[in-house]
Amino acid sequence: MRIATWNVNSIKARLPNVLEWIAKTSPDVLCLQETKCQAHDFPALEFQSLGYQVEVIGQKSYNGVAILSKEKARDVMAGLPGDDLDEQARYIEATFGDIRVASIYLPNGNPVGTEKYPYKLRWMERLRLRTLDLLASEQAFVLAGDYNICPTDDDVYDPVGWREDALCRQESRDAFRSIVHLGLTDAFRVFHAEPHLYSFWDYQAGAWPKDNGLRIDHLLLSPQAADRLMGAEIDKGPRGQERASDHTPVWCEIGPA
């Protein structure tokens, strides 16, 4: 089963790009982030016509996550547990075949020093607690999405310049590690040890042609999923196209049980 994640930076603006990529690569599950529309405005019919089911949680203008899938989703859970007052649409989770999948849009957290940063850290603690619950189930699962975290300096084009940014600072990396070290596997790093491979390039200052990127989109696998991991790649193709998202898709292949 191939599971992909892609921050599309508005599903309406990116519809032709996403439809083309699905037609070309045929993922079994595609997690989307920053869809930037309410659920009833999500262009579900266009994906259904390609044979995909759509599960989505959204809000106007900001955030929004979805999971597209060939198989029907079971046991859909919209929203990350742990704060009933949090209305930001950043988390949806469902089961496909024997694999549980989450589409995650983790808060950016900038600027550090505003309320945005403690919100990011609290959200990560909620994700850690959710991960503990999922691990206790002993099922195969994949937590896929835009984590807004560069795990190490190898994942940043300019580590010194970004040292105090919410995506790179030590407190952020510690929180990310506290989740990964529960026993998850960064699927991409199983196959690619070399530094400076990225999934995001800012629109500004010619970041894409200069390869000034960040690796912030991750697929974190439970032990039961990691045992079946066959491959993982960043597909840089979509970032080079017209009207591209600033992120490009990342995917992994999970073999049969």
Place this chain on the structure above:
DNA sequence: ATGGTAGCCTTGCTA
């Protein structure tokens, strides 16, 4: 050289 882009609606905010 103190910049630059994209998308949304809030013509500022978020990233």
